[in-house]
Each structure stands twice: as structure tokens, then as C-alpha cells.
Amino acid sequence: MRxxxxxxxxxxxxxxxxxxxxxxxxxxxxxxxxxGYQTPVANGGELVVTRDFGIRGGxxxxxxxxxxxxxxxxxxxxxxxxxxxxxMRIVSIESDPEDDTxxxxxxxxxxxxxxxxxxxxxxxxxxxxxxxxxxxxxVDIQ
Numbered sequence: 001m002r003x004x005x006x007x008x009x010x011x012x013x014x015x016x017x018x019x020x021x022x023x024x025x026x027x028x029x030x031x032x033x034x035x036g037y038q039t040p041v042a043n044g045g046e047l048v049v050t051r052d053f054g055i056r057g058g059x060x061x062x063x064x065x066x067x068x069x070x071x072x073x074x075x076x077x078x079x080x081x082x083x084x085x086x087x088m089r090i091v092s093i094e095s096d097p098e099d100d101t102x103x104x105x106x107x108x109x110x111x112x113x114x115x116x117x118x119x120x121x122x123x124x125x126x127x128x129x130x131x132x133x134x135x136x137x138x139v140d141i142q
Contacts, residue, residue, distance in 0.1 A: 018054030018128045021077050026050060029080040033073040037066055037082035044086055045116035049136070050079040051126040060103030062126060062134065065092040073098060074126065086118045093126055093136045110136050 037047075049064050051074045061073040064080060067090050072080040092111040096104045114122055123141055128134045 018052035018076075020125065020127075021050065021053050025053075025077055026079045027077060029072050029074050029078045033061070033075075034080070035070045035072055037071045037084055040083045041085050043118040044084055045118060045120040045122065047082040047084055047089070047091060047114070047116070047122050047124065048079060049074065049082070049091070049124045049126065051076055052128065053077050054128050061096045061099060062108070063094040063096045063098075064126075065094055066090070068092070070097065084116055086116050086120075089114050089116050091122075091124055091136065091138075093134060108134055110134060112136055112138060114138060 047066065049072075051062065053076050061075055063070055064072045064074050064082075066082055066084055071082050073096055074080055090111055091114050093108060095106040095108045098104070112124070114124075116122060121141065123139045124136050125139050126134065126136050
């Protein structure tokens with residue numbers, strides 16, 4: 001019985017962590033939630049950002065930012081492709097500035113520096129867990 005009492009909170013906490021979407025389950029961010037970086041840039045590169053599935057924040061959009069400018073509002077299981085100039089870029093996630101509900105009132109801010117070479121594609125993953133909340137990490141292309 002003690003083991004069961006100890007395991008239930010751990011199972012509940014693990015349920016709030018996100019999990020990586022299978023490629024066939026990922027959908028593109030709808031056009032009405034794209035805010036920029038959709039036009040190819042001469043000698044530029046591409047940023048591909050995918051948001052995990054998960055319960056934590058599952059009812060809220062997350063703002064995907066490039067160089068601190070809103071690029072897209074992304075939901076769970078979605079992916080956005082962004083066309084950016086080559087060079088150093090700041091790729092970040094924030095609370096959705098266009099949301100006037102509780103979802104947009106948070107203080108989410110996670111930033112990553114990324115060097116984009118001409119013709120290069122960089123991939124990022126938005127995940128969440130109970131210890132650090134939301135995060136964005138660059139992932140290796142497979």
C-alpha cells in the first residue's frame with residue numbers, strides 16, 4: 001500500500017511532461033497564426049520549430065520569436081518553417097502576446113542563439129516538464 005501511495009504522485013507528475021510528436025502526427029501552423037519569416041531570403045536559411053504534445057500548457061499557444069519579433073503562434077503537435085537571413089539569430093519562445101486570457105499573462109521567456117549558414121536548416125523542439133516549464137532546444141537533424 002505504501003508503494004502505491006508513493007507511486008501515484010510520481011505518475012501524476014510525469015503526466016505533465018511533454019512527449020515528442022511522431023512525424024506523421026505533426027501538422028503545420030495554420031496560415032492565420034503565422035506572423036512573419038515566410039518569404040525565402042537570398043543566401044538565408046530555414047528554422048523549423050516543432051512543439052511537443054503534452055498536457056502542460058496544452059490549451060495555450062506559445063509565441064515563436066526570431067530576433068525578438070513574433071514569427072508564429074504555435075499549438076501542441078504543430079510545426080512552423082521560418083525563412084531567416086544567414087548569421088546569428090535569437091530563437092525564442094514567449095507567452096503569446098496576442099492572447100488576452102490567462103495563457104497570455106505568463107512570464108515565459110526562453111532564448112537560444114543560433115548561427116544560420118546560407119542554405120542551412122536548423123531544427124528546434126519546444127518541450128515542457130514539471131521542473132523547468134517550457135523550453136526550446138536545438139535538435140540534430142536526422
